[in-house]
Structures are given as structure tokens and as C-alpha cells.
Amino acid sequence: MGSFFLEPFLEFEFLRRAALEAVILGFGFSVVGLVLVTRRLSLIGDTLSHAMLPGVVLAFTVFGPHLLALFFGGWITGFLLLVLAWALFRTRRVEADAALALFAVFSVSVGILIASRTRTTTEILHLLFGNILAVDRTLLMLSAVVAGLTWILFLWHYRAVFMALVDPAFFQQMKRPSYFFILGLCALFAANLTVGFASLGAMMTVGLLIVPSLVGRSLGKSPLQMALIAFAFSAVISVLGVLVSFHLAVPSGPAIVCLACAGLALIQVFRFRRFFGPEVDLS
Amino acid sequence: MTEILRDHGAKLGYDRRKVLSISDHIYRSGERWVLIGANGAGKSTFLRSLLEPDLVLGGERRLSIPAHEIASIPQSPRFSHQMPCSVEDFLIASLSLVLPHARALETDREEEISRVLRAGLWEQRMKMISALSGGQVQRLLLARAILLKAKLYLLDEPFSAVQGSAKRELIELLDEVLPGSLQILALHEAAEIEAVGGSLIRIQDGKTGH
Numbered sequence: 001m002g003s004f005f006l007e008p009f010l011e012f013e014f015l016r017r018a019a020l021e022a023v024i025l026g027f028g029f030s031v032v033g034l035v036l037v038t039r040r041l042s043l044i045g046d047t048l049s050h051a052m053l054p055g056v057v058l059a060f061t062v063f064g065p066h067l068l069a070l071f072f073g074g075w076i077t078g079f080l081l082l083v084l085a086w087a088l089f090r091t092r093r094v095e096a097d098a099a100l101a102l103f104a105v106f107s108v109s110v111g112i113l114i115a116s117r118t119r120t121t122t123e124i125l126h127l128l129f130g131n132i133l134a135v136d137r138t139l140l141m142l143s144a145v146v147a148g149l150t151w152i153l154f155l156w157h158y159r160a161v162f163m164a165l166v167d168p169a170f171f172q173q174m175k176r177p178s179y180f181f182i183l184g185l186c187a188l189f190a191a192n193l194t195v196g197f198a199s200l201g202a203m204m205t206v207g208l209l210i211v212p213s214l215v216g217r218s219l220g221k222s223p224l225q226m227a228l229i230a231f232a233f234s235a236v237i238s239v240l241g242v243l244v245s246f247h248l249a250v251p252s253g254p255a256i257v258c259l260a261c262a263g264l265a266l267i268q269v270f271r272f273r274r275f276f277g278p279e280v281d282l283s
Numbered sequence: 284m285t286e287i288l289r290d291h292g293a294k295l296g297y298d299r300r301k302v303l304s305i306s307d308h309i310y311r312s313g314e315r316w317v318l319i320g321a322n323g324a325g326k327s328t329f330l331r332s333l334l335e336p337d338l339v340l341g342g343e344r345r346l347s348i349p350a351h352e353i354a355s356i357p358q359s360p361r362f363s364h365q366m367p368c369s370v371e372d373f374l375i376a377s378l379s380l381v382l383p384h385a386r387a388l389e390t391d392r393e394e395e396i397s398r399v400l401r402a403g404l405w406e407q408r409m410k411m412i413s414a415l416s417g418g419q420v421q422r423l424l425l426a427r428a429i430l431l432k433a434k435l436y437l438l439d440e441p442f443s444a445v446q447g448s449a450k451r452e453l454i455e456l457l458d459e460v461l462p463g464s465l466q467i468l469a470l471h472e473a474a475e476i477e478a479v480g481g482s483l484i485r486i487q488d489g490k491t492g493h
């Protein structure tokens with residue numbers, strides 16, 4: 001047992017960092033995922049990831065392969081995209097997902113055009129596809145700050161977030177949020193996704209974002225419970241996933257996401273049994 | 284009684300297409316008005332136009348209260364059933380949006396919340412709102428509307444899925460908050476119109492008449 005669970009972590013610092021990074025990501029993601037899953041925007045992460053290309057390419061051409069520069073490039077692009085999509089959604093002509101998709105495809109094509117005119121290398125792909133085993137101290141700190149800010153904002157405005165998600169029409173009528181608040185929210189969302197991409201990669205970020213939140217939703221009885229359960233689930237899965245990937249010599253991101261999906265499936269099977277069992281409440 | 288709504292030659296419609304001409308009138312608090320008319324006559328448009336000023340195409344419509352003093356029950360409420368939320372949490376969170384100091388509120392208003400919940404929602408107070416039936420959702424929304432102590436109530440077929448005995452209790456709750464509020468209801472069932480009382484606004488051929 002000890003040789004499976006402890007020794008790899010004692011021996012290799014990069015494993016400790018990878019597991020820690022995944023746990024920190026899961027902390028921030030538990031809040032972001034809650035919003036995305038309940039607002040039916042689950043695939044927004046995937047959309048945003050591709051849409052960050054122009055910012056990342058530009059940052060790379062100007063500053064070279066500096067992680068911070070690439071992060072800010074991606075973050076600013078993601079932020080602008082969210083704001084534009086929100087503005088279009090507000091006109092009520094287009095649904096939120098369609099608005100996002102529209103700006104995302106535009107952004108990706110701009111990104112590819114810019115990339116074709118500059119000498120791009122694998123460093124950009126590194127940010128888009130990530131490698132959690134290569135996480136460094138800067139990225140760890142950055143992720144911790146982003147996740148911490150996310151939770152502070154969540155707890156501070158808990159009731160408002162709650163109402164905005166349960167009954168959006170009522171929320172809009174009673175408390176029209178200020179533009180400043182919306183911009184802050186977009187910036188925080190984009191930051192969470194960007195640190196995710198930098199360490200886990202685009203596709204796997206969506207996995208760590210959505211799967212724990214689905215677990216939280218099926219077990220939690222309030223948004224706070226939902227977020228806490230999602231975080232606990234993703235923390236356990238992250239550590240296990242890093243271990244499994246080490247022992248089997250497979251990539252960590254997909255290992256984490258596969259484990260998460262298996263965990264979700266297991267929980268649903270147990271819930272199904274209860275659902276079809278004798279304690280069905282027909283009232 | 285204080286003036287809440289003043290209509291003067293107001294015209295309502297969607298996308299610049301006129302649907303309804305509103306007769307001139309001044310509505311005051313303490314009054315209850317019931318909109319009647321065939322399906323599609325414009326009852327819901329009348330109610331919606333008080334929350335969505337875009338629907339007022341011409342003329343003058345002056346509302347002397349801000350949006351957060353309006354309690355509205357739409358015909359088909361759209362909650363997110365994706366979010367786990369119990370009936371009690373729903374009410375507490377709704378109220379704390381309107382009134383600051385959420386913590387003080389929980390203790391002060393606890394009694395009032397439980398009183399409103401007794402009108403047919405007591406057994407459901409710990410239930411998730413996604414598990415409520417159509418009638419229970421209507422009762423929940425009405426309970427919230429009453430707790431909000433709004434100045435203007437816009438109720439679009441608020442009892443359509445509620446059973447007889449509970450209907451009476453809900454009407455009693457509405458009676459209690461009537462002195463300080465203007466209540467406008469859209470109803471179509473004769474028995475309901477009689478039970479609710481109030482003055483009638485008939486909507487016919489794109490016009491309202493008192």
C-alpha cells in the first residue's frame with residue numbers, strides 16, 4: 001500500500017507538484033463548474049480554450065516562451081471573448097452558447113492567421129494542451145491566487161450567486177448586477193480556465209471542470225454543499241490520477257479525467273439502485 | 284392611497300407591432316384589478332409590460348416604484364432545475380437579495396416564512412424545488428411574493444395549478460398584503476374571479492376597458 005501511495009510522492013517532486021496543482025485547480029473549478037453546469041454552459045471551456053489562440057500567439061511573438069506572458073495573453077483574450085459574448089447575449093437576440101461559439105470561431109481563425117505569419121513552436125501548444133507533470137512554482141502560485149479569489153467572491157456573494165443560478169429572471173429584476181461586477185466575473189472565469197489550460201490542457205480542463213460538479217450536483221443539497229463535494233471529489237481523484245499515471249506510465253490529465261468519469265458512473269449506479277428501490281417517494 | 288401606475292394613451296406590443304391599446308387610468312395602492320379576456324387577448328402582455336418597458340410602444344405609462352418593489356409571478360416560471368435548492372433556502376435567498384443583512388433576516392423573518400409556508404407548503408419545506416409539482420411551484424412563488432411585501436403584485440394565472448382549499452388560503456394571504464399594494468391578476472376561471480373579488484379590466488379586440 002505504502003509503496004503505491006506514498007513512495008512516488010516522497011521520491012519525486014514533480015509528482016507532488018502535479019498532484020498539488022490538480023487539487024488547487026479543482027478548488028477553483030468547483031465554483032466555476034457549479035455555474036457552468038447549472039447554466040448549461042458545460043462546453044464553454046472547450047470553446048474558450050481554442051479561442052485563446054490569438055492572445056497566446058501574440059504574447060509568444062512579443063515576449064517569447066515566458067509562462068506568465070503566455071498566461072496573460074490567453075487570459076486577456078478569454079476575458080474579451082466572455083465580455084463580447086455577454087454583450088451579445090444581453091441583446092436577447094442570441095442564446096449564450098451560440099454567442100460564445102460565434103466569437104470563439106472568429107477568435108480561433110484570427111489565431112491561426114496570426115500563427116501562420118509567425119514562427120510558432122511547441123511552447124504555444126504547451127499552453128493549449130498543457131502538461132501537469134511540468135508545472136512549476138509560478139504556475140502553482142498563480143493557480144492558488146486564482147482559486148482563492150474565486151472562493152472569496154463566491155462566499156462573499158453567496159446568496160446572490162445562488163439566486164442568479166436558481167431563478168435568473170427574479171435575480172435580474174431585483175438586483176441588476178453592476179457592469180463592474182460582470183467584468184470581474186468574466187476576468188475570474190477566464191483566469192480559472194487559463195491556469196487550467198496551462199497545466200492540464202484544454203480538453204482535460206473541461207473534464208476536471210464538469211465531472212466533479214456533476215457529482216456535487218447529484219449529492220449536494222445546496223450550492224455550497226455542491227461546491228464542497230465537487231472539490232472533495234476532485235481532490236481525491238486528482239491525487240489518485242497522478243499516482244495511476246505514474247505507475248502505468250500514462251499521461252496524467254487523461255488519467256485524472258478517466259478516474260473522475262468512473263467515479264461519477266459509480267455514484268450514479270448507486271443512486272439508480274436507490275431510485276428503483278422500495279424507498280421511492282411518489283408524493 | 285398613493286398612486287402606483289398611471290396610463291395615458293399607452294400602447295403595448297412586440298417589435299413595434301401594436302397589440303393592445305390601454306385605456307387611461309390611475310391605479311393606486313389598496314386596489315385589486317383582475318384582467319379578463321380570451322386566450323391571446325393580451326392579459327400577459329399587459330402584465331409583462333410593467334416589468335419590460337420595451338413593450339410600451341407609445342403614449343405614457345408611469346410607474347412610480349422601482350423594479351425591486353414589484354413581485355411578479357409569470358405564467359410559466361423558469362427556474363433552473365439543475366441547481367440543488369430547497370424550498371426554505373429558496374425563500375431565504377430570495378429575501379436576502381432584496382433586504383440587506385441576510386443574517387439578521389433569518390431570525391427575524393423565520394416566523395413569517397413558516398407562516399406563509401403553512402399555506403400548503405409545510406410538508407415540502409425541506410424538499411428540493413426541482414421535485415415540486417406545478418401547483419406547489421405556484422404556491423412557492425406566491426409565498427415569496429407575499430414575503431417580499433411588494434408595492435405592486437403582477438400575478439399571471441397564479442392559481443391555475445392550485446387545488447381548491449389551498450386557493451382560498453392563498454387568496455387570504457393576498458388580502459392581508461392588499462392595503463399596502465396594488466394587485467393586478469390575470470384570471471380566466473369564473474369561480475376564481477369571483478373568489479378573488481376586485482374590479483375587472485376587460486381585454487377585447489386589442490383594447491382594455493374598465
